[in-house]
Amino acid sequence: MVAPEFQITNETYITRSANGIFYLLIGGYPGSPYGSGEMMELDLEREARLAKEPRKLADHLDLLFLSGQMSDATRGVLLELLPQVPLRNDWLEGTRRKGILRALTAIYLVLVSPDYAIQR
Numbered sequence: 865m866v867a868p869e870f871q872i873t874n875e876t877y878i879t880r881s882a883n884g885i886f887y888l889l890i891g892g893y894p895g896s897p898y899g900s901g902e903m904m905e906l907d908l909e910r911e912a913r914l915a916k917e918p919r920k921l922a923d924h925l926d927l928l929f930l931s932g933q934m935s936d937a938t939r940g941v942l943l944e945l946l947p948q949v950p951l952r953n954d955w956l957e958g959t960r961r962k963g964i965l966r967a968l969t970a971i972y973l974v975l976v977s978p979d980y981a982i983q984r
Contacts, residue, residue, distance in 0.1 A: 873981070882976045889968050895958030908967050915963030915970070918946035925974045933984060938977045946970055 891899035892906040899905070914921040922942045926934040949966040956965055974980055 878981075885972060885975045889972055893956065893959060893964055893968060894961070896956070897958045908961075908964060911967035911971065912961055912963035915946075915966040916951055918943055918966075918970075921946065921967065921970050925970055929974050930979050930983065933979065934974075935979050938974070938979045941977075942970060942973060945973070 888903070889906070890896065891903050893908060894905055896905075911921065911924070914924050922934070922939055925942075926932055926939070946966055946969065949969045951962050951966055953960055953962060953965045956968075
């Protein structure tokens, strides 16, 4: 493969990107104690509402981040994993908003997926 995006993508880049995405998500949810004054606050209301229906959340994120080209493999991972993430939020500090943890998990998985890294 000789495309420029493949030449700059290596183990370090992938790890750094995944860590950066995690940092932005964990610091950006409403009420997060991990964000700084310079970080943007994410509006996750729609995603939190959709979190109770993993298929609808996956469809929404597919359109939002992948232009409707989510692979069956990525969709399968989301649909298998998301029901295992509790809707009730007892883990994230600063918010008890139902669905936020599941929404953040779904967004993270989409943003670190091969589908997002290499869009067709």
